[in-house]
Every structure is written in structure tokens, then in C-alpha cells.
Amino acid sequence: MKDFIAVSDYSSDEIQGLLDLAIDLKKEYFSSGNRPFFKGRVLGMIFQKPSLRTRVSFDMAMRQGGGDALYLSPSEIGLGKRESIADVARVLSGYVQILMARVFEHAHVVELAKWAEVPVINGLSDYNHPCQGMADAMTIQEAFGKSRGLNVSYVGDGNNVAVSLMHVCAKLGWNFSIGSPQGYDLQPAAVKLAQEIAAQTGTRLHFARDPHEAVRGAQVIYTDTWTSMGQEEETAKREKVFPPYQVNSELLRGADRDVIVMHCLPAHRNHELTDEVADGPHSRIFPQAHNRLHAQKAILARLLGVA
Numbered sequence: 001m002k003d004f005i006a007v008s009d010y011s012s013d014e015i016q017g018l019l020d021l022a023i024d025l026k027k028e029y030f031s032s033g034n035r036p037f038f039k040g041r042v043l044g045m046i047f048q049k050p051s052l053r054t055r056v057s058f059d060m061a062m063r064q065g066g067g068d069a070l071y072l073s074p075s076e077i078g079l080g081k082r083e084s085i086a087d088v089a090r091v092l093s094g095y096v097q098i099l100m101a102r103v104f105e106h107a108h109v110v111e112l113a114k115w116a117e118v119p120v121i122n123g124l125s126d127y128n129h130p131c132q133g134m135a136d137a138m139t140i141q142e143a144f145g146k147s148r149g150l151n152v153s154y155v156g157d158g159n160n161v162a163v164s165l166m167h168v169c170a171k172l173g174w175n176f177s178i179g180s181p182q183g184y185d186l187q188p189a190a191v192k193l194a195q196e197i198a199a200q201t202g203t204r205l206h207f208a209r210d211p212h213e214a215v216r217g218a219q220v221i222y223t224d225t226w227t228s229m230g231q232e233e234e235t236a237k238r239e240k241v242f243p244p245y246q247v248n249s250e251l252l253r254g255a256d257r258d259v260i261v262m263h264c265l266p267a268h269r270n271h272e273l274t275d276e277v278a279d280g281p282h283s284r285i286f287p288q289a290h291n292r293l294h295a296q297k298a299i300l301a302r303l304l305g306v307a
């Protein structure tokens with residue numbers, strides 16, 4: 001596979017292989033040190049939206065591996081505006097060895113990958129967030145091992161983060177349930193794809209309106225912002241719809257007693273997630289954010305053919 005655009009493009013074994021590599025690289029980071037496998041390689045990072053975790057973790061992944069990263073801001077590139085995506089892809093392919101792009105329209109990162117001669121990593125689109133999905137799966141395996149049949153519940157907007165989580169769960173044999181309000185469901189095409197994967201892996205998918213029903217017996221409760229980047233004009237409307245979907249101590253009572261709580265961050269504290277839960281004993285939000293570094297190192301290494 002040349003690119004990393006969606007977890008659903010990879011087989012269950014390939015995903016598990018990436019996760020095993022990420023766990024090894026994390027061990028090395030905390031013990032013997034980092035492998036210098038990115039020496040002489042530069043990652044071009046195209047951002048059409050803001051970022052803290054994606055930008056810093058990709059940059060540090062490259063530096064720790066002896067390579068470098070180049071940040072290209074929305075105003076600099078004007079992807080598809082100042083210059084066509086096909087031209088940007090072909091020009092950058094002569095300067096850097098690998099690209100990562102955070103875009104509005106998913107079709108734009110697909111187009112970039114089509115024209116680039118170097119590998120392209122999707123750093124979030126309106127459709128999905130596959131690097132996040134890999135760090136999420138890594139965090140879940142650190143907590144519960146590789147056991148199949150775990151119950152992973154997502155509460156809130158059926159957005160890009162939910163799509164990648166659903167797909168990685170289906171690939172790894174974890175049951176996935178979602179509690180989302182009417183009008184904020186997962187995209188039908190993403191659900192259909194998940195159902196096809198689930199039919200092969202034996203995963204159960206459950207779609208609920210009631211958040212309490214969605215988290216019943218859950219080992220993982222996951223939430224994300226009610227308003228994603230690019231939807232800012234809907235904020236007031238969404239703030240009225242989503243409060244029943246807040247992840248708080250009361251919601252946790254219906255889950256497994258060892259439940260872990262996850263959020264891709266940035267969190268809007270005391271909106272989708274209370275301070276009490278975010279900073280409480282069940283929370284894994286910071287280890288989860290830190291795992292972006294290790295999961296992405298594994299993706300970079302595989303695409304560059306160095307591990």
C-alpha cells in the first residue's frame with residue numbers, strides 16, 4: 001500500500017502489524033532510544049485546518065527518527081485554490097520523501113495521493129481520521145490486550161473520528177456501539193463498509209439514540225467535540241442538541257466497572273466531557289494523545305519501507 005488514507009484500506013493483520021510495531025517503538029523510546037530510520041527523509045505536512053497533536057507528533061516522530069518535517073500552513077499552499085492539488089502533489093514529490101495532509105474534503109487527500117509520487121498520509125479529513133484511529137486502537141490494546149469481543153462505545157456526533165474508530169474496531173474484532181442524536185448519524189457509506197468488515201471478523205455493530213443504551217457493558221467509552229472544524233456556524237444549534245450525550249460520571253455508571261474513557265482532543269470541557277471524568281481514574285485521554293507519536297512512527301516507517 002503506497003498511502004495511508006483509511007484504516008479500512010488495510011487488512012486486520014496489517015493493522016495489527018502496525019500496532020505491534022508502534023508498541024515496540026514506544027518501548028524503544030522509553031529505553032534503548034529511537035531507531036534512526038528516518039535519516040535523510042523529510043515529511044511535508046500540509047495543513048488546511050489547525051492542529052496541536054497531529055502537527056507536533058508527526059514533526060517529533062520524524063526528528064526522533066533522525067529525519068525532518070516541514071510545516072506548510074493553509075495560507076501558504078492554498079490547496080486547490082492557489083494551485084491545483086495535482087500540481088501541488090507533483091511539485092512536492094520532488095522535494096520531500098513523504099507527505100501528510102489535513103484537509104476539509106476527503107476527496108482532496110485522495111486526489112493528493114493519486115498524483116503524488118511519494119506516500120501520502122491522511123492527517124484528518126471531513127470523512128475520517130485514520131492516524132487517530134490507530135493511536136486509539138493502540139491505547140485500547142495497552143489497557144485490555146488483544147482480546148476480541150471488547151465493547152467499544154462512542155457517544156456523540158457521528159463524525160470523522162467515529163468513522164475511523166468504528167472501522168478499526170471492526171477490523172480488530174471489537175464490538176462497536178454508537179449513541180448519537182437524530183441528524184448526527186454516521187455516514188451511511190461508512191456504516192455499510194463497517195458492516196462488510198464486521199461480517200468477516202464477527203464484530204457486532206449497534207446504533208442507538210439513547211447514550212445509556214450505547215454504553216451498557218462498555219469497556220471503552222469514547223467521545224469527541226460536538227462541533228468539528230469547518231462546522232463552526234452550527235455551534236449554537238449543536239449546543240442545544242448534544243447535552244444529553246455528555247460523558248459524565250452518571251453515564252459511566254452503566255458501563256463496565258473497569259471502563260476507560262477516551263477523547264481524541266481537543267476537548268471542550270464540561271460540554272462533551274466533564275472535568276470530573278476527563279481528570280478521573282477512568283480517563284486515558286493523555287496516554288491516548290501521546291500514542292499518536294508512536295502509532296504514526298509505525299505508519300511512517302512502513303510507508304517509507306524502513307521497518
Ligand code: CP
Nearest residue numbers: 051052053054264265
Ligand atoms: N486529535 C487531533 O488530531 O488533534 P489536533 O487537531 O490537535 O491535531
Ligand code: NVA
Nearest residue numbers: 159161224228229265
Ligand atoms: N472531529 C474533530 C476532531 C479534531 C481532532 C474535528 O474534525 O474537528
